[in-house]
Amino acid sequence: MLLDxxxxxxxxxxxxLEGKAFDEIMKRLEIDEKEAKAKAKAQTxxxxxxxxxxxxxxxxxxxxxxxxxxxxxxxFYYNKVSRESQWxxxxxxxxxxxxxxxxxxxxxxxxx
Numbered sequence: 001m002l003l004d005x006x007x008x009x010x011x012x013x014x015x016x017l018e019g020k021a022f023d024e025i026m027k028r029l030e031i032d033e034k035e036a037k038a039k040a041k042a043q044t045x046x047x048x049x050x051x052x053x054x055x056x057x058x059x060x061x062x063x064x065x066x067x068x069x070x071x072x073x074x075x076f077y078y079n080k081v082s083r084e085s086q087w088x089x090x091x092x093x094x095x096x097x098x099x100x101x102x103x104x105x106x107x108x109x110x111x112x
Contacts, residue, residue: 010088063080066078066101067102067106068101
């Protein structure tokens with residue numbers, strides 16, 4: 001139920017689970033990941049066919065931006081589409097070598 005409401009999916013939280021609950025959560029996460037990959041693939045294919053101009057802004061795929069937290073001085077990732085922040089590097093994060101990392105406060109919802 002928490003996964004349906006986009007609860008935080010931190011590895012440290014999953015480490016606390018045991019037995020049947022752990023197995024069910026892992027199965028659900030695998031399904032969600034496959035669906036996200038299929039959606040991203042479909043959008044990329046549509047963009048290549050000329051139906052879209054790149055990946056649409058309605059997609060969370062490729063929308064992660066790293067920031068340096070002002071308090072902890074650690075890197076966190078902010079999704080400019082869903083406006084979520086997380087400490088762990090997202091699976092669909094692609095590093096941009098030209099990006100200069102900025103300082104921000106973790107958890108703030110800011111606009112780009």
